[in-house]
Amino acid sequence: MDEHRTPGRGGPPPVREARSGPARLWQWAGPEPGGGLPWRSTLLLAVFVTVGSGFASQGQPDREPLDALGRVLLLAGAALLLLRNRHPVPVVFGVAAATLAYFAAGYAYGPVFLTVAVACYAAIVHGHRYAAWAALGGLWLGNLLIGHWLYRHLPPDGDPAAPWGRELPVAAFVVAILAASELVRVRREQWAQQRAERAAAEKRRADEERLRIARELHDVLAHSISVINVQAGVGLALLDSDPEQARTALTTIKAASKEALGEVRQVLATLRAPGEAPRTPAPGLDRLPELVEQAASTGLTVDAVTEGQPVALPPGADLAAFRIVQEALTNVVRHSASRTARVVIHYTPGRLELRIDDEGPAAAASPGGASAEAGGSGHGLAGMRERAAALGGTIEAGTRPDGGFRVRAVLPVRPKETP
Template sequence: MAQRRREYWAERSGAGRLPWRSSLLVAVFTQAATGWVHHLQPDREPVGVAGRLLLLLGPALLLLRHRYPVPVVYGVCAVTLVYLACGYPYGPVFISVALACFSAVVAGHRHAAWGAVGALWAGHLLIGHWLYRWLPPPGDGPAPWGTEGGVTAWVIAVLAASEVVRVRREQWARDRAERKAAERRRVDEERLRIARELHDVLAHSISVINVQAGVGLALLDTDHEQARTALTTIKAASKEALGEVRQVLNTLRAPGEAPRTPAPGLDRLSELIDQAAAAGLTVSVEGEAAARGLSPGTDLAAFRILQEALTNVVRHSGSRTARIRVTRPPGALELRVEDDGPATGGDAGGSGTGLIGMRERAAAQGGSIEAGPRPDGGFRVLARLPLGDTENSGNDGHTASGEDR
């Protein structure tokens, strides 16, 4: 946190540039106001050439307060202590101390600033109550304790103000870091969402194309009509995949615009079954009526989960049949996809992220996925997606699996 604070302060203060404007302003004001202050403190030493040089040395050190805050705060306090030891009048000289202390505390060197100002305060006490006998002005007595109280109050006020600003800047730095982290998370989540969408779109369509391409090659010389059918299926699957990919890419290019075509949902379940059939997979469905009245997010997630589950059957299962069961227990939508196996065990050419993508989609909706071998053989995917109050009220009593077959 201290390093982050220093980097933040360096960036905000322009550590690569010398703060000459503020330093010049302090120098001019100190020189002008000290002469006026001397009239209010006639018992102090007149500010001669040496005093003017000391008054210039403090603002000159302030030029380096952003690059070297610790040496500057100690240097300014030392110069101020020499100025006080020479018996010159109190007043504007302390502006340089306040500014140096402020810069050191805000830059994260609070202990150094406390130490430097504490040393100045202790030195002032020493001068005012012991060393005054040997220091100008001649015949000076011990400093009044009222003056010491004022100096002490000034030191506490400078340190307190610096700490308040430091805390505020730390909070700004934390807020900015949190905003950047949140932005990175949003970017990562959007990238994962796009990757998941593209995977689901392409995996299913390319699986169908792969199967049909194999059928077409095998029957090209023996059954021209069947080969033509396979090529027609390839054309339709590739056209649909291109359309969905184009929709995703259009969303990327114009993130503020609404999609030109609606996102797929379970109302397109029959198309999904037809595509699976074109890949040689026979799919039976139970509970289609339970898929009605879903929110867009739940509808899309359910469609993609079923799509990926069927794609995995095409790729990895030796079975040519699959069963989909859609149910609606209280507060949830359950999707069950089963096949009778066995697993092919060969390289299906996939990315290996299908189950991961399904789990991510379910988790994004607050749901879960259970996937694994069935006790009697084959494979089962069980997805559970929570439903909102509106979706539950639109259930119309469809909670069983076989009533609306």
């Protein structure tokens, strides 16, 4: 994934999630690094709530002074927060109950609301939004009952009914907690989705790269080994009767194997060092004469014809066209008894058409011959189709009405832009 890619090793620097607003404000309330209990944040919150509630009690003389029971209730609510990431639902209800007991005992309003906010946040971001809403709603309703109906039976003695205007700030605080927690939950889901999309894109790019390398290796090896196989047969047959012709066959084998090794090294170098440019340019239709010469060395006569006004092609289209012609000629050498083939390269505005024909029939040593490739069972035709599809083109391969075999490719292309 992008987040784990090492800078300077063929990939961009790691992507860091930008946190702002409520996400940054509540970031400290998350789990401790390593997945343990959130001791540090809970301890900090317990100290702040206990000390702050002491100061709040001094500023509200009409409420009960903060005594041992009040501190126990404050610490109980804070202690429950240790489990907020493992058991968020029981924690949010437990904190709400401890806070309600604190209010019922007549203690001063103050930082005690922070423990409720953190518990609610933890429940919502862990996917228990309805539990958080229910706990907050129960706390608010309990506060209404205590302040407006049960105050006569609860401390402090002689305490009048709470003014209704005081409920507006409490309601605003409840709404603010819910809104902030929901916002953080949505942002976390967005970050998770973005991470998943980046991981999927990275896997897709890796799969495409592996497929590209497999196509390249198949095209290089299939063509070169076919040439080598034919020439080796010629050399063995003429070794005694015509040593000079056998020497020519061995020279062709050496040249073909050297070229194949060079192209394989180029592909493997790209695989080992993904960020580096290839040392040699990718082959294109400008190397068509080499294909014709290699085919001639196997005894296949190739008539190459160019129609229309040739244009400089983009590297991807040029490479695809070269590999399609190469694979089609390789199939003629391997699967056809014909010793002649015709290659037509037809340029039209915005389109390149390739036609490779042989007279057939299928070679006796290759049952089904080229028609087997037409059925899609061979890797060569599959590779041609993938190359054409990657450019938005098409491949047609099959037996001609006169008994021969034809491969026809249509590639939509734009002329290569000149600097």
